[in-house]
Amino acid sequence: MKRIPHTFTIVFALILIAAVTTWFVSGGEFVRQTVSVINADGSISSREVVQGDSFHYVPSQPQTWQIFSSLFNGFCDKADIIIFILMVGGAFWILNNSHAIDIGVMAFLRRVQRLNRYRFIRRIGPDNIIIILVMLMFSVFGAVFGMSEETIAFSVIFVPLAVSMGYDSIVGLCMCYVAAHIGFAGAILNPFTIGIAQGIAELPIFSGLEYRLFCWFILTIIGIAFVLWYAHRIKQNPNRSPVYMLDDYWRSRVQQQENGTVAYHTPRVAWILWILISIVLVYIAVAYASTTIAIGQGSVSLPLMPILALLFFVSGFMCLRKSVHFFILDILLFTIFYLVVGVLGYGWYVMEISALFLAMGLLSGIADNQSADNLAKLFLSGCKDILSAALVVGLASGIIFILRDGRVIDTILYALTNSLSQTGTIASVGVMYLFQTLLNVIMPSGSAKAALTMPIMAQFADLVSLSRQTTVLAFQFGDGFTNMLTPTSGVLIGCLGIARIPYGTWLRWAWKFILILILIGFLLLLPTIFFPLPGF
Numbered sequence: 001m002k003r004i005p006h007t008f009t010i011v012f013a014l015i016l017i018a019a020v021t022t023w024f025v026s027g028g029e030f031v032r033q034t035v036s037v038i039n040a041d042g043s044i045s046s047r048e049v050v051q052g053d054s055f056h057y058v059p060s061q062p063q064t065w066q067i068f069s070s071l072f073n074g075f076c077d078k079a080d081i082i083i084f085i086l087m088v089g090g091a092f093w094i095l096n097n098s099h100a101i102d103i104g105v106m107a108f109l110r111r112v113q114r115l116n117r118y119r120f121i122r123r124i125g126p127d128n129i130i131i132i133l134v135m136l137m138f139s140v141f142g143a144v145f146g147m148s149e150e151t152i153a154f155s156v157i158f159v160p161l162a163v164s165m166g167y168d169s170i171v172g173l174c175m176c177y178v179a180a181h182i183g184f185a186g187a188i189l190n191p192f193t194i195g196i197a198q199g200i201a202e203l204p205i206f207s208g209l210e211y212r213l214f215c216w217f218i219l220t221i222i223g224i225a226f227v228l229w230y231a232h233r234i235k236q237n238p239n240r241s242p243v244y245m246l247d248d249y250w251r252s253r254v255q256q257q258e259n260g261t262v263a264y265h266t267p268r269v270a271w272i273l274w275i276l277i278s279i280v281l282v283y284i285a286v287a288y289a290s291t292t293i294a295i296g297q298g299s300v301s302l303p304l305m306p307i308l309a310l311l312f313f314v315s316g317f318m319c320l321r322k323s324v325h326f327f328i329l330d331i332l333l334f335t336i337f338y339l340v341v342g343v344l345g346y347g348w349y350v351m352e353i354s355a356l357f358l359a360m361g362l363l364s365g366i367a368d369n370q371s372a373d374n375l376a377k378l379f380l381s382g383c384k385d386i387l388s389a390a391l392v393v394g395l396a397s398g399i400i401f402i403l404r405d406g407r408v409i410d411t412i413l414y415a416l417t418n419s420l421s422q423t424g425t426i427a428s429v430g431v432m433y434l435f436q437t438l439l440n441v442i443m444p445s446g447s448a449k450a451a452l453t454m455p456i457m458a459q460f461a462d463l464v465s466l467s468r469q470t471t472v473l474a475f476q477f478g479d480g481f482t483n484m485l486t487p488t489s490g491v492l493i494g495c496l497g498i499a500r501i502p503y504g505t506w507l508r509w510a511w512k513f514i515l516i517l518i519l520i521g522f523l524l525l526l527p528t529i530f531f532p533l534p535g536f
Contacts, residue, residue, distance in 0.1 A: 022406025027060030074397030091361025093382025100328035135179035142183025185480020186216035201458040208535030264323035281309035436478025477521035
């Protein structure tokens, strides 16, 4: 197979192409105006939009040495998002180091297995229940905080588990990797896709939550149903599996595997931390006794902060009695709760969310009895791991600076608008969706694609009378589904390597399923055109 260039190489090549474009494309400009926007918390902000009938030609400004200064400008322009990515990456690295998620998943599986003693559960099939609940859990992880790379580690757990249940390694990979990426595609609160794309499109962060929740539900149900159908076929006739011979490795490993013992423990510092966190949450509950949540066109005032403080006090105590790992999972769960309340009730953006995730990571490390030096090292390791994704955001933003400074970006928008003006809004949405889907094959980084495409697509949506939220949804679907197919995805190749599934075998098995998801994604985009959905 021919070697695929590095993402940085691809993006820098696009910067060069953009610079060459400024020498041959006529300059042009739209007149822009500032409009008011009602945010999720009821506040009013402003954003700049283009006037569709105001295009006029102007002298172009061919770009030369600016290909280098555009990188600096791109990093400065997207500094908040770059820092946001680094902080979140460092925080989750600390969390993952505690192995709390691993232990939580295994405890969950053992509890489900115990249900086999009930006759009703035996009729449904405890194996089916395990597949459904595990896929649902990982889909939530992917939809809420963008779980992706972490699935490589979980493949080691679920592939042998699936083989031991009488299925194959593909089912095991579907339980964690595919489920997480279906959730990633149908993202609800994913800060790495939805948060960045909406920020660049100048939309209230995580707005349109209601319809995205519906999309996530539909996609997850379809994914689970497909995997259950395939698992049932393999259970009846294991020889139908395309990896039946390859799974001899896992079958022999399962036979020889000895059950390990989890070292549950709760250090004293975790109890102290629980008390301190509870005191802080009580203070916040007093200061913010009532929270007004704005969803769509409606709003409701609820004592959410006092409720969360009380729930954390009780759940934290119960988790600590068992193990610090469950207490860390509790911290993660309440981080998500406070994220939702903060975004919907107080208009939080990347600064507040970054601080929240950073606090989660540090608290998880302290509860795990890590020293200050170890916390610093773990945080830096997480930043290093995600550094390329953060830097490529600034690099891709340089493309927009080249086109903007060359005064050709509006000309491109104008030509794109004219070419689609006669095809209607459905075709326009389809073209945007197809473009994002194909681009994801060579550039699987969602952050990079958001920085590259959303500035143009958001303004294009204004010109063809589409909601900017629709362009974000098209980006979200286009970014998600082909991640499970493209050989440029390091996560996919890593998971396949762990599962010992050749890429060609996976491609032959998965392409029809991915095609179904892509078609469903297009159908889910259509209601955003014809119906007045909240946030759209």
